[in-house]
Amino acid sequence: MDDTSIQTRNRAVLSHLGLARHVSRQENKKGPESADDLFQEACLGLIRGMDQYNPHLGYKPSSYLVRRCRGQILHYRRDRARTIRIPWRLRDLAVNGQRLQERDRHDGKQNLQPKDIADALGVSLQRWEQAQLALQANEVSSLEGVQPPFNTQYSDREDPQRDWLRSALHQLDRRQQTLLQRHFIDGITLKELAETMLLPPSTIKRCLFNAIQLLRGMAAQSAEVVIRR
Missing domain, CATH: 1.10.1740.10 (RNA polymerase sigma factor, region 2, helix turn helix motif)
Incomplete structure (x- = not known):
């Protein structure tokens, strides 16, 4: 642009x-x-x-x-569905405590005890322990929520299934491409598509059905695509 x-x-x-x-x-x-x-x-x-x-x-x-x-x-x-939300005050408290420990380690000092850290931060020992537990729980949940990539053998540019889909979509007619994009990607309802394109809803449904069937037929003939029923 x-x-x-x-x-x-x-x-x-x-x-x-x-x-x-x-x-x-x-x-x-x-x-x-x-x-x-x-x-x-x-x-x-x-x-x-x-x-x-x-x-x-x-x-x-x-x-x-x-x-x-x-x-x-x-x-x-x-x-972020698997990430635990913690209050920002506890999060900031835990981060400040970590910085305090890192600074002392950098200066060659012995590791601070929890009571010393709480005193340095101006909070109770119980509050400091709550901050630590909250941060640890959030980190564990975030790690559990990490999902493997769809295809670990290829990068986005080298994914043969992605390349196949691009090629297959170009074999559909213009109306089918537009309907697939607007309905499945942009989230526009069938009713709204029918109103804007001045077509009966049954025609929209039939066009989408035919497009999906064509893609399935092309996928069945391709060794690079696994069809999920």
């Missing part, structure tokens, strides 16, 4: 910032995440949505951007 396009995009994002705030407030009622974190993710979805929004497809920008904001928050929650 050139400077003019970026400035135009930024103005459009600012004019729709209320959508991101509205979505983040709604989603804040459904989980333990902070309102600021959710608003930040919603803004990220708003920016990405504005970059990919195509007014010629007939969708209202507000409908499309709301889905992108909500989708970004859902991705954020999915990636």
